[in-house]
Amino acid sequence: MDLEAYLSGYADGEGCFCVTFNRSERHALGWDIRPSFSVSQNRERAQILELFQRTFGCGAIRPDRSDRTLKYEVRSVSDLVTNVIPHFRSYPLLSAKREGFEVFAEVCERMNRGEHLTVDGFALIAEIASGINRTGKKKYPRIEIKV
Amino acid sequence: MDLEAYLSGYADGEGCFCVTFNRSERHALGWDIRPSFSVSQNRERAQILELFQRTFGCGAIRPDRSDRTLKYEVRSVSDLVTNVIPHFRSYPLLSAKREGFEVFAEVCERMNRGEHLTVDGFALIAEIASGINRTGKKKYPRIEIKV
Numbered sequence: 001m002d003l004e005a006y007l008s009g010y011a012d013g014e015g016c017f018c019v020t021f022n023r024s025e026r027h028a029l030g031w032d033i034r035p036s037f038s039v040s041q042n043r044e045r046a047q048i049l050e051l052f053q054r055t056f057g058c059g060a061i062r063p064d065r066s067d068r069t070l071k072y073e074v075r076s077v078s079d080l081v082t083n084v085i086p087h088f089r090s091y092p093l094l095s096a097k098r099e100g101f102e103v104f105a106e107v108c109e110r111m112n113r114g115e116h117l118t119v120d121g122f123a124l125i126a127e128i129a130s131g132i133n134r135t136g137k138k139k140y141p142r143i144e145i146k147v
Numbered sequence: 148m149d150l151e152a153y154l155s156g157y158a159d160g161e162g163c164f165c166v167t168f169n170r171s172e173r174h175a176l177g178w179d180i181r182p183s184f185s186v187s188q189n190r191e192r193a194q195i196l197e198l199f200q201r202t203f204g205c206g207a208i209r210p211d212r213s214d215r216t217l218k219y220e221v222r223s224v225s226d227l228v229t230n231v232i233p234h235f236r237s238y239p240l241l242s243a244k245r246e247g248f249e250v251f252a253e254v255c256e257r258m259n260r261g262e263h264l265t266v267d268g269f270a271l272i273a274e275i276a277s278g279i280n281r282t283g284k285k286k287y288p289r290i291e292i293k294v
Contacts, residue, residue: 001238002149009156012195041160045242048159091148095192 007055008091010048015039017097017104019129029122033129035108037084038073046070056083081112103128154202155238157195162186164244164251166276176269180276182255184231185220193217203230228259250275 016038024032037059041049049061049072059074074084085105093101107129115121163185171179184206188196196208196219206221221231232252240248254276262268 001155002152003241005149005152006156006159006238006241008148009153009158010160011156012153013157014160041242045244048242051241091153094150094153094198095188095195097192 003051003055004087004091007052008088008093011037011039011052011088012093012095012097014041017101019104019107021126021129028117029119031122033107033111033116033122033125034075035077035080035104035111036073036075037080037104038071040064040069040071043068043070056087058083077108077111080108085109150198150202151234151238154199155235155240158184158186158199158235159240159242159244161188164248166251166254168273168276175264176266178269180254180258180263180269180272181222182224182227182251182258183220183222184227184251185218187211187216187218190215190217203234205230224255224258227255232256 016036018036018038020034020036022032022034023030026032039049039052046061049070052072053059053061056074056079058076058079059072061070061072063069064071074080085108088101088105092098107125110116110121110125110128116125163183165183165185167181167183169179169181170177173179186196186199193208196217199219200206200208203221203226205223205226206219208217208219210216211218221227232255235248235252239245254272257263257268257272257275263272
């Protein structure tokens with residue numbers, strides 16, 4: 001069986017391509033942009049998270065603070081651009097979630113080129129990221145943009 | 148990409164192999180046993196439900212009564228045994244959900260042979276079905292056994 005296609009199917013249902021904006025004094029422009037790919041699962045079915053980790057060769061599995069599940073998460077922009085995004089280009093999502101993935105990929109690729117470090121680049125990334133389906137929240141004071 | 152592996156991955160996260168017992172005057176033994184495979188999804192991402200329906204060549208897509216989602220569902224024992232179960236034997240679930248699937252498959256196969264129509268056969272099927280993870284409920288007055 002094609003494990004990579006399987007994981008894309010799993011991620012189409014359960015995966016989250018997320019861009020979070022947090023206020024941050026440490027960042028020159030006052031904001032920290034954090035893209036992440038994550039998948040959550042009950043502890044007794046954690047095998048699938050290990051398959052993601054092994055296949056992507058990056059990311060961490062940790063307990064989710066909000067409930068009793070485990071979460072596999074890739075936060076490193078470099079890992080996202082090198083490992084995660086190419087996977088979903090080769091084994092694309094088949095639902096409309098794909099459109100959100102494309103926006104997510106563009107945000108990550110621009111950040112990987114350092115574009116978020118300039119005022120114009122940051123503004124553009126914020127605008128692009130707002131194209132990802134939001135879960136009811138507005139603008140980026142601690143927005144979580146999920147797809 | 149291997150669509151069948153993709154759908155198994157999707158079902159590993161979002162699919163439900165379910166056996167429901169309902170009191171029924173119409174049935175000789177006073178119970179109606181209903182196995183079903185189902186997948187739910189938001190309306191804007193219904194493509195994936197259509198892929199299941201097309202790939203399995205059976206089942207129906209309908210609005211879910213409980214919320215605003217759509218549900219793809221196969222209820223016919225014959226369709227489950229002929230189309231759905233062989234798919235998940237060829238493209239097996241990779242999480243612990245697989246154990247529940249195997250129990251589900253055994254229930255369907257026994258029903259397909261008419262075993263539920265005898266008292267002994269029914270009792271055995273009820274016992275086997277109780278091996279599927281339950282969502283907190285007990286015995287079969289309107290049990291829904293999900294995996």
